[in-house]
Amino acid sequence: MTNGKQKFVNQIPTAMDMGIKATMTMLRDFMRGNPNRQPASPIPTKPFYCDDIPDPERTQVTWFGHSAFLLEIEGKRLLFDPMLADTPSPFPLFGGKRYSRSLPIERDKFPFIDAVVMSHDHYDHLDYHSIRALKDRVGRFFVPLGVRNRLVKWGVDPAKVTEHNWWSEIEFNGLTLACTPARHFSGRGIFGRNTTLWCSWVIAGKQAKVYYSGDSGYGPHFQEIGDQYGPFDLTLMECGQYDERWSGVHMMPEQTVQAHLDVKGSLLIPVHWGAFTLAFHEWTDPVERATKAAKARQVRIATPVIGETVVVGSCDYPTADWWKQRM
Template sequence: MKKYENQIPTSMKMGFKSLLSMAKDSVTGVADQRPTAAISVKSFKQDKTPSISDSPRVTWFGHSAFYVEIEGKRLLVDPMFGSRPSPFSWAGTKRYERKSSVNPEHFSELDAIILSHDHYDHLDHDSIVKLQNKTKRFIVPLGVRQRLIKWGVPKEKITEHGWWDELQFEGLKLVCTPARHFSGRGLFDRNSTLWCSWVISGMETKIFYSGDSGYGPHFKEIGVSYGPFDLTLMECGQYDERWSAIHMQPEETVQAHLDVRGSVLIPVHWGAFTLAFHSWTDPVERVTKAALAHDVTISTPEMGQSIRVHAENYPARAWWR
């Protein structure tokens, strides 16, 4: 079985001391790991087919799922709309809200679904099955194509790509770029598929999505090769010092945004599940503080709220409070 590796050494082995501390944290719990009241989300409904002249829009749905309308194309990224990021419907962390701000039924047609890697909180079986007949193309990192074929997605609909692969997609330029993470959906398939970040580039708009990633030199490399970016959607959540090589701390999220030469930052990978030992609001509180310290424009839309990429002002209300 082919195994993929990160660009730089990335340890994911945890010693006895770390495992013991995790067991203790699991027993004692973390304050405010879930919201104590219902979260207000915006109800999403896909509009008519966007025109090539329409201003590009991005809609975040919680965690890392988001929708991009750019130059007449409709792209859905990491559509995890299930209730649990788990191989079992009855076990694992539950979504904060019973339902996402969107579900597959809200989409009539998609030009492409783009995936960053195969973990359950990014690649959801039920969501893919329900969306496959509405989607013209699936664009995925190496190895993930075979997973989709097993789920019934026609192989001719799927293209898979390695790091630094550039592809032209109906007038857009997409680039599969590196991330510092790992992959696998079972006990024996770790790193058998690739993980990545993505560049989405149109004639007048460039967007960067970090995927899941620890901090590393790849961000500056991407910034040099493809920046600056009008908007970045950067991982911010599910971190811990014990696995800091594969998930950024919020302060690193801001630095990564600066490294890729981003203009406006939207923190993602939070807001739907807590998969680590921190409060559910810790990611957004820390990243907004770090953004302010570095004079970075940060936008914190509510889940389901669409924003214009080239707007004069961006939603920044602390709705989680």
């Protein structure tokens, strides 16, 4: 949605408290420091090996940390928000380095990817080096409005990139993709705020339906998406980098669980954590709070190690508290 000035706006009023008082408290929190904002030593990852051809009878997801994941569904491979660099910011002081020494699979080792799907243009989701490394091994790029030009400038074939508005549907190799609302913002610098769209995604096949929230504050759009496209066999929901000062654009973990219920999800994987420090909470806080809330609400939640594959529809999914073994 635009506000008439060629800038996109959320469905409901959304403000981030960036006044003088909030800025001063953030500066205080930054200077005070917290050793638990990041792991004391590199976190484990599980090597990921791709078969030449994905199993057309199985739907599975492999998480690469933060919000990057590979969805293999009905013989197709879709890579979401492939931020595969060592740091999520052009200024490493803010965001630091990746928690793990290496990725489950290096950027130049990926097989052919049928499609890369983007949720928005922030640095921790849309990464220049990752796109450059992958672009010649990707069949299509699906992006929200305004993001196409950036990919084309980075060398992606214009014929491969299509951009989409909220509620638009795309038929792709037997799958239905729907670009759906999120409650967030966009921009990669001081200027250009909200000149591109942000979104979530629905992926519907004959065997399974998957929902990815993108970055989003909690809002009524989750109920709308659930009513129109649910139920979902799997949801990958934002859970990390939150703060009361910007709670309109990033959910608290308890809201993550509620949003999963709103969209009528079956199995939940919390994402947007486990790779970088972009907020002031402890690095394990997202998964600790989400698993506690999921247990209280009788929600099935998977907690894979980075690189561990989750098979959709299986009764056997990862639930180990692997982060506790390192505390």
